Amino acid sequence: MGLNPIVLVIVIFMISIVYVTLSTVRMILMMKGYRYLAAALSIVEVIINILGLGLVLENISQIQNLISYAVGFGAGIVVGSIIEDKLTLGYVTATVVSPDNSDHLAKQLREEGYGVTDWETNGHEGPRRSLQILTPKKRELKLYQTIKELEPQAFVVANDSKTIHGGFWIRTVRRGRLFN
Known part of the structure; x- marks a missing residue:
């Protein structure tokens, strides 16, 4: 993939945020008894995660990609917890x-x-x-x-x-x- 290195870092960061946020929402749905919706969401979650990891592994020699994925993961935890507060299910x-x-x-x-x-x-x-x-x-x-x-x-x-x-x-x- 011939993406500009800065664009690649941003794409990896965003993919990581989306992945972790979806993971958080899926867990909430599971705990609240929405198993089929959680299962459907997990399919999207896995596809997004594989895309993000693929980009990182494809460009493993570029440390900024790994850092971007890790920072996006942390940011996804924050975004997921904010969404959890807003969902207020149950x-x-x-x-x-x-x-x-x-x-x-x-x-x-x-x-x-x-x-x-x-x-x-x-x-x-x-x-x-x-x-x-x-x-x-x-x-x-x-x-x-x-x-x-x-x-x-x-x-x-x-x-x-x-x-x-x-x-x-x-x-x-x-x-x-x-x-x-």
Whole structure:
């Protein structure tokens, strides 16, 4: 391939960014249960990777090509993580432990549209109120902000939820009325 050396470095860099970004998106899709879409994306990912590596290996004596591929790989990690933040696929389950043992926080969160299951628990310093809240990942930060405003002393732990079945919340999601 008779590309200008500067153009070749840029092409290799861009191919590497695209490859790693696609790899990141594929992994997210796999973890969220979109296996067929992830499989289709992996085909494109492999083709792009082979093209990039081929260019590097074809011009292996030019160290700038190898460096370009490596720097593009690192940049692809950054781009992939930014895309991951933007995709916000799936749901999050937040467990909240409030020092206020009343159902005040649970009622306020329900008024905001969140599905909340709450119960009385005991902590190191006595009775507490525990809440379990399911929310779309794209509303996760809003949930944390709301909890912090309503109960600044609350302890919050969140996990991605892969499987969800049953409950009023699922019926609301399927009807498309969640947070409308």
